[in-house]
Amino acid sequence: MKFKIKHYREKCIGCGSCSSICPKNWVMKKDGKAAPIKTELDEIGCNQQAADSCPVKIIKITKIK
Numbered sequence: 864m865k866f867k868i869k870h871y872r873e874k875c876i877g878c879g880s881c882s883s884i885c886p887k888n889w890v891m892k893k894d895g896k897a898a899p900i901k902t903e904l905d906e907i908g909c910n911q912q913a914a915d916s917c918p919v920k921i922i923k924i925t926k927i928k
């Protein structure tokens with residue numbers, strides 16, 4: 864099982880929640896918005912908590928083969 868992350872970046876409000884909860888895969892960029900380091904992962908790990916914590920719910924995780 865692999866997981867794919869979709870981040871609707873244009874809607875990111877730059878709250879920093881994802882990067883503080885899951886710093887190994889989320890970083891804050893110079894424009895003040897977050898970005899995932901990897902968008903295809905073998906283990907979802909803390910990305911689920913990051914998605915759950917996003918106040919504008921713009922981190923979507925889907926399962927891929």
Ligand code: SF4
Nearest residue numbers: 875876878879881917
């Ligand atoms: S938690 Fe959501 S709104 Fe906050 S920085 Fe991350 S992606 Fe952007």
